[in-house]
Amino acid sequence: MSYWQELEHKYYMSTVERVPVTLVRGQGARVWDEYGREYLDFVGGWAVNSLGHCHPVVVEAVVGQVRTLIQTSNQFYTVPQVRLAELLVQNSCLDKVFFCNSGAEANEGAVKLARRYGKLNLGGAFEVITTMGSFHGRTLAMVAATGQSKFQQPYVPLPNGFINVEYNSIGAIKAATTNQTCAVMLEPVQGEGGVNIPDDDYLAAVRQWCDLKGILLILDEIQTGLGRTGTLFAYQQLGIEPDIMTLAKGLASGIPIGAILAKERASVFTPGEHGSTFGGNPLACAAGYATLRFIIDNDIPGNANSVGQYLINGLEGLKRKFQFITDIRGRGLLVALEFSSDIAESIVMACLDRGLLANRLKPNALRFMPPLIIGNDEVDEALSILDKALSTIIS
Numbered sequence: 001m002s003y004w005q006e007l008e009h010k011y012y013m014s015t016v017e018r019v020p021v022t023l024v025r026g027q028g029a030r031v032w033d034e035y036g037r038e039y040l041d042f043v044g045g046w047a048v049n050s051l052g053h054c055h056p057v058v059v060e061a062v063v064g065q066v067r068t069l070i071q072t073s074n075q076f077y078t079v080p081q082v083r084l085a086e087l088l089v090q091n092s093c094l095d096k097v098f099f100c101n102s103g104a105e106a107n108e109g110a111v112k113l114a115r116r117y118g119k120l121n122l123g124g125a126f127e128v129i130t131t132m133g134s135f136h137g138r139t140l141a142m143v144a145a146t147g148q149s150k151f152q153q154p155y156v157p158l159p160n161g162f163i164n165v166e167y168n169s170i171g172a173i174k175a176a177t178t179n180q181t182c183a184v185m186l187e188p189v190q191g192e193g194g195v196n197i198p199d200d201d202y203l204a205a206v207r208q209w210c211d212l213k214g215i216l217l218i219l220d221e222i223q224t225g226l227g228r229t230g231t232l233f234a235y236q237q238l239g240i241e242p243d244i245m246t247l248a249k250g251l252a253s254g255i256p257i258g259a260i261l262a263k264e265r266a267s268v269f270t271p272g273e274h275g276s277t278f279g280g281n282p283l284a285c286a287a288g289y290a291t292l293r294f295i296i297d298n299d300i301p302g303n304a305n306s307v308g309q310y311l312i313n314g315l316e317g318l319k320r321k322f323q324f325i326t327d328i329r330g331r332g333l334l335v336a337l338e339f340s341s342d343i344a345e346s347i348v349m350a351c352l353d354r355g356l357l358a359n360r361l362k363p364n365a366l367r368f369m370p371p372l373i374i375g376n377d378e379v380d381e382a383l384s385i386l387d388k389a390l391s392t393i394i395s
């Protein structure tokens with residue numbers, strides 16, 4: 001264990017099982033550890049480094065903004081906040097934006113917005129239907145929204161008002177809907193829960209049901225948004241529009257930011273009903289604007305789509321070679337590789353030894369969420385390392 005890792009054990013709360021590497025520098029899709037060892041990064045800060053590490057447009061925007069204005073109170077208008085909000089609205093189906101600092105905070109705010117809508121329009125309805133296997137964040141309310149008992153059990157009793165139902169089942173949503181329901185909140189693809197892709201008609205059926213009942217559809221695009229799944233937002237592949245959408249992760253390519261977007265009719269907050277000290281500050285919004293502008297102007301979603309397909313094709317090749325690969329699934333550059341047994345940890349370590357960072361999604365699955373700017377060359381390199389790492393399992 002290195003000096004820094006020993007200090008971490010002494011001073012830092014142990015909330016995550018760390019991979020034994022201390023990263024000190026990043027550029028593009030590469031990172032370097034404290035000994036100068038280079039790694040190809042297919043974790044991407046947990047689907048955050050959309051433009052890779054320290055992309056020049058982000059660095060330039062951040063440095064320029066740091067020298068100009070970092071933070072003001074939200075009582076004042078600021079230019080980067082308005083510019084980013086305008087760009088998001090111009091490129092989505094939503095009309096209004098609120099910025100915060102993380103995904104959990106965006107979802108928490110989205111649920112508050114839906115409850116407010118319920119109070120004003122649905123006779124005080126406040127319940128939100130979410131799904132098993134989802135992941136919506138770590139605040140207490142978002143743990144209640146997250147339909148995974150491993151996140152919930154340590155903290156029961158949880159805030160009420162969340163009904164977790166089976167994913168990919170319109171019947172389950174219908175059965176859970178009552179006159180207390182104000183919204184359904186879903187990930188278009190469940191990311192953390194396993195890169196679970198629902199049937200093609202699921203989201204359209206949920207949209208129809210929400211319309212019929214007059215309740216809101218909240219899409220959590222924190223992981224799927226900003227080009228990750230091959231279009232700027234995943235809903236664009238589904239032929240539907242959400243009433244509320246949340247973003248975070250890749251929006252500012254690594255500078256902390258979250259966003260709630262809403263249709264005009266669902267945008268019911270009035271002054272004083274919601275807020276955030278740091279949310280939408282000039283620094284984060286300048287990074288967000290630079291990131292989003294680059295994503296749009298350079299068709300980064302298109303790149304994620306084609307490179308993602310190339311990655312999946314390559315993984316299919318490995319599946320033919322290694323019988324213990326049981327499934328490959330993904331959209332764009334959000335891809336999972338599943339095994340017949342719990343070997344993910346060993347594969348992650350074998351990849352690490354060979355210079356590739358991969359994420360252990362589940363005991364028997366890996367997840368790849370590299371920067372969206374990678375090309376087929378990086379995929380070839382990752383596949384070659386993965387091939388060697390997988391070979392260690394049978395030898």
Ligand SMILES: Cc1ncc(COP(=O)(O)O)c(C=O)c1O
Pocket residue numbers: 046102103104105107135136137138187191192220221222223224248249
């Ligand atoms: C779909 C989804 N929603 C919400 C979150 C929570 O985001 P944050 O960790 O920024 O609070 C995550 C994080 O992984 C996520 O994948």
